[in-house]
Amino acid sequence: MVHPxxxxxxxxxFTVTYRPQAKYSYTAGQALSTFLRGLREGKILxxxxxxxxxxxVPPRLYCEDCFYPTSQWVEVKDEGIVMTxxxxxxxxxxxxxxxxxxxxTIRLFPSSPRDYVYPGLFHRICCSYDDVKSMRxxxxxxxxxxxxxxxREGSIEDIECFxxx
Amino acid sequence: xxxxxxxxRVAAIGAGMTPFRRRMLETPQELAWEASRKALDExxxxxxxxxxxxxxxxxxxxxxxxxxxxxxxxxxxxxMKPASRVYVGGATGVMTAISGWYHVASGxxxxxxxxxxxxxxxxxxxxxxxxxxxxxxxxxxxLNPNLIWIFAMEMHRYxxxxxxxxxxxxxxxxxxxxxxxxxxxxxLGGEITVDDVLRSEVLVWPVQLLDxxxxxxxxxxxxxxxxxxxxxxxxxxxxxxGVGWTLDNTSWPNRELAYPRYLENAxxxxxxMAGIERPQREIDVVEPYDPFDYKELHHLEGLMLARKGExxxxxxxxxxxxxxxxxxxxxxxxxxVGNPIAAAGLMKVISIYWQLKGTAGKMQVKRPVHTGVAQAxxxxxxxxxxxxxxx
Numbered sequence: 001m002v003h004p005x006x007x008x009x010x011x012x013x014f015t016v017t018y019r020p021q022a023k024y025s026y027t028a029g030q031a032l033s034t035f036l037r038g039l040r041e042g043k044i045l046x047x048x049x050x051x052x053x054x055x056x057v058p059p060r061l062y063c064e065d066c067f068y069p070t071s072q073w074v075e076v077k078d079e080g081i082v083m084t085x086x087x088x089x090x091x092x093x094x095x096x097x098x099x100x101x102x103x104x105t106i107r108l109f110p111s112s113p114r115d116y117v118y119p120g121l122f123h124r125i126c127c128s129y130d131d132v133k134s135m136r137x138x139x140x141x142x143x144x145x146x147x148x149x150x151x152r153e154g155s156i157e158d159i160e161c162f163x164x165x
Numbered sequence: 166x167x168x169x170x171x172x173x174r175v176a177a178i179g180a181g182m183t184p185f186r187r188r189m190l191e192t193p194q195e196l197a198w199e200a201s202r203k204a205l206d207e208x209x210x211x212x213x214x215x216x217x218x219x220x221x222x223x224x225x226x227x228x229x230x231x232x233x234x235x236x237x238x239x240x241x242x243x244x245m246k247p248a249s250r251v252y253v254g255g256a257t258g259v260m261t262a263i264s265g266w267y268h269v270a271s272g273x274x275x276x277x278x279x280x281x282x283x284x285x286x287x288x289x290x291x292x293x294x295x296x297x298x299x300x301x302x303x304x305x306x307x308l309n310p311n312l313i314w315i316f317a318m319e320m321h322r323y324x325x326x327x328x329x330x331x332x333x334x335x336x337x338x339x340x341x342x343x344x345x346x347x348x349x350x351x352x353l354g355g356e357i358t359v360d361d362v363l364r365s366e367v368l369v370w371p372v373q374l375l376d377x378x379x380x381x382x383x384x385x386x387x388x389x390x391x392x393x394x395x396x397x398x399x400x401x402x403x404x405x406x407g408v409g410w411t412l413d414n415t416s417w418p419n420r421e422l423a424y425p426r427y428l429e430n431a432x433x434x435x436x437x438m439a440g441i442e443r444p445q446r447e448i449d450v451v452e453p454y455d456p457f458d459y460k461e462l463h464h465l466e467g468l469m470l471a472r473k474g475e476x477x478x479x480x481x482x483x484x485x486x487x488x489x490x491x492x493x494x495x496x497x498x499x500x501x502v503g504n505p506i507a508a509a510g511l512m513k514v515i516s517i518y519w520q521l522k523g524t525a526g527k528m529q530v531k532r533p534v535h536t537g538v539a540q541a542x543x544x545x546x547x548x549x550x551x552x553x554x555x556x
Contacts (some may be wrong), residue, residue: 005188026302036303057419058304064414084322084422087370092311094291100370103314105418116426122305122418132370138325156304 031059034073036154042146044108046119048072057108057119076119078144079165080108085125087132100129106142106162124161141165172270174392176402177262177554179208180515185352185383185503188286193228194240196384197282200508201242204386209398210276215388217274218243220250221261221281223506223543226295228284241280241386253412255456255543257281258385258510259550262539263408265389266552275391282384283505292380299545301415313377317369319422319546320459324371326423327474329462331371335362336480337458338375341494344487345501347527350512352381352503362458378456381503385511387518403521406536407441407553409434415545428467428542428549436469439553441536444469448553449534450520451491452513454542455498464540465493467549492530495520510541514552521556 028036031047035058038045046055047070049063055074056063063070085104089097104125111118126145131137142162152158181203183189183196191199197220205211220241222233230236234250241248251257251264258281265279285292296312323329336359345354357375365374395402411434413420413427432444441447453464462476470491471479479485485493496502496516499509517537519525540551 005190024302028303032303058301058416084318084325086314086317086321086372088311088314088317088368089366089370090293090311090313090368092294092297092309094293094311103308103310103318105318105422115421117416117420120419122308122310124308129370132321135321135325138321156307 031061035059039156039158040152040154042078042149044076044078044144046074046076048074054117055119057121077109080106080120080142082125082137082140082142082162083107083120085127085132085137087129102127102129102132104137123156123159126161126163137164173272175266175269175389175405176392176395177387177405177518178390178395178399178402179204179206179210179388180386180518181207182350182385182508182512182515183383184350185381185505185508187352187380187382189284189382193230193233193282193284194237196284196382197237197240197280197386200282200384200386201240201278201280204278204388208388210388212242215242215246215276215278217268217277218246218248219261219264219268219277219279220248221252221257221264221279221507221511222250223252223254223257223283224295226298227288227292227506229287237280237282241282242278247274253410253543253548253550255454255506256410256510256541256548256550257507257543258512259514259539259541259552260410261507261511262387262514262552263410263550265387266405266408269389269391275394277389278386279389279511280384280386281507281511283507283509284382285380285505286382313369313372315417315546316457317372320457321371322422323459323463329474329477331363332359333477333481334459334462335359335376337455337461338362338500340480340486341455341461341498341500344495344528345497348497348502351497351501353379354497354501372457376458378499378504381505381509383503383505383508385508385515387511387515401522401556403518404555405552406555407435407437407439408551409438410548410550412544413547415547417546422546424473425463425467425542425546425549427547428464428540428551429469431549431551432468435551435553439555441553445491448491448536448538449532450495450517450530450537451493452496452498452516452537452539453493454510454513454540455494455500456504458500460542461494461498464542468538468540468551488531495525495528495530510550513539513541517554521554
C-alpha cells in the first residue's frame with residue numbers, strides 16, 4: 001500500500017493553462033424544438049407512437065421499440081409523481097455547496113404506477129432537505145412552478161421547479 | 166445443457182494487472198504495458214504469439230488524451246496487429262473480455278490480448294467535471310448535474326421501493342473494504358464499520374463518501390486463446406462459457422430505476438449460453454459491479470442471485486461473504502480495490518479467473534468454486550455486460 005506521493009504533493013502540480021474554445025451550439029432537433037416552444041407557452045408536449053401508444057416526454061421523432069415515426073403531438077399534464085429525489089451538497093465540479101440542491105425525476109400524468117417506462121422529466125424539486133432525507137417527498141404529487149410568461153425563453157429552465165400540490 | 170455450439174471454445178490462460186492507486190507515476194501507456202507484460206508472462210506467451218489485440222478504455226477525457234485506443238496501442242502490444250477499442254461506459258471492462266472472446270470464438274484469431282486501462286487522476290479540478298458532456302445538452306445539462314446525482318437518484322428509488330435502510334447498504338462497503346485488505350493490488354482495503362460509512366461526508370443524499378469508490382489509476386490485461394490449443398500452455402485453462410450484454414436507452418428519467426432490466430437481459434443471455442438454469446444454485450462466486458455500495462445489491466438482484474429487494478437480507482445473513490454460499494466481490498470490488506473504470510471491470514473478470522484457477526492467494530474463497538460470474542455496468546444506467554467462466 002506504499003505510495004510514493006503524499007496527499008499534499010497531489011495538490012502541487014504543473015498545469016497546462018491553455019483553455020480550449022470548445023464551445024458547442026447543439027441542435028435541439030425536430031422534436032425538442034417544438035417541446036421547447038411548448039414550454040414557453042406553459043405546456044409540456046409529448047409525442048405518441050401510433051403503434052404501441054407509448055408517450056415520449058421529452059418527445060422523440062421515432063418510437064425506439066417499434067422503430068416507426070411517432071405521429072401525434074399530445075399535451076401531458078404539468079403534474080406528476082416524484083419517483084426519486086436527492087439532495088446534492090456538491091456542484092458539478094465537486095465543490096462543496098452549503099445549501100443542498102434538490103433534484104429528482106417526475107413521472108408525469110397521464111401514466112400509471114405499473115408503467116416501467118413513462119413520460120417524465122428530470123428537474124429541481126422545491127422541498128426541504130428533511131423531506132428528502134425522510135423520504136416524505138417520494139411518491140408525492142407535484143406540479144410545475146412556471147416562470148412568469150415574460151421571462152420564459154423556451155428552455156427547460158422555464159420551469160423553476162416542481163412543488164408539492 | 167448446451168447443444169450445437171456454433172462458435173469455437175475460448176479459454177483464458179493468463180492475466181495481469183497493475184496496483185490501483187489515486188495517482189500513479191506511470192503514463193497510461195506504461196500502465197498498459199505493465200499489465201500486458203504480466204498477462205503474457207502468466208500465459209507463457211510472447212507478443213509475437215498474439216494475433217489480435219483488444220483495448221478497452223472509458224471516456225478519453227479522463228486520461229486527457231483523445232483517440233485513446235490508438236494512443237494505448239503500443240503499450241498494449243497492438244502495433245501492426247488487428248487492434249480495436251471497445252467502449253460502453255463503465256461496462257467497458259467486462260466488454261473488453263467479451264470482445265476478446267468473440268475475436269477467438271469467431272475463429273478469426275487464435276490468441277488475443279485484451280487490455281483495459283484508465284487514468285482518472287489527471288483531470289482538474291476533479292474528474293467529476295468530465296462527466297458534464299454525457300448529459301442531454303437540451304433537457305438535462307442546463308440543470309448542471311453531476312454523475313453522483315443520478316446514482317443517488319437510483320439508490321434512493323431502490324431504497325424507497327424495496328424499503329431498504331442506509332445501514333443495510335453500508336454493509337456492502339464494509340464487506341468489500343475488508344475483502345480488499347487481502348488484495349495486494351488494492352487501494353482502499355481495511356476494516357471499517359457501518360458507523361464510519363454513515364458518519365462520512367454527505368455528497369448527494371443518500372450517497373456519502375464511503376458509499377463511493379475512489380478515483381484511481383490502473384490497468385489490467387488478459388490472454389484468451391482458442392480452446393484447441395489452450396492446453397499447450399496450461400493445465401488449468403479457465404473456460405469462457407457464456408457472455409451477454411445489453412444497452413437500454415439514455416432516457417433514465419423515463420423509466421423505473423429500482424430494477425435493472427437491461428442487466429437481467431444480459432444475464433439471461435449469458436446464462437442461456439452457459440446452460441445455467443438456476444443461477445443461485447449453479448453459480449459459486451460472483452463479482453458484481455460495485456462503484457457504489459447499493460449497486461452491488463442492485464446487480465445481485467439483476468443477476469438473479471437474489472429476488473427483487475432481497476439482496477440486503479441475504480447480505481446480512483452472510484450469504485455473500487467470503488466464506489458464504491456465493492462469495493460476492495472476493496477481490497474487494499471497486500469500493501476496495503479502486504475504480505479505474507475500464508481496468509476495474511477487467512479486474513472483476515481477472516478476479517473470477519484467479520478464483521477458478523485457484524491462484525487467488527489470500528483472496529481465495531473458502532468453498533471450492535467451479536462457476537463464476539463477473540459483471541460490469543455503465544453509461545446513463547443503461548449498459549450491462551456479463552461473463553460466465555468455468556474451470
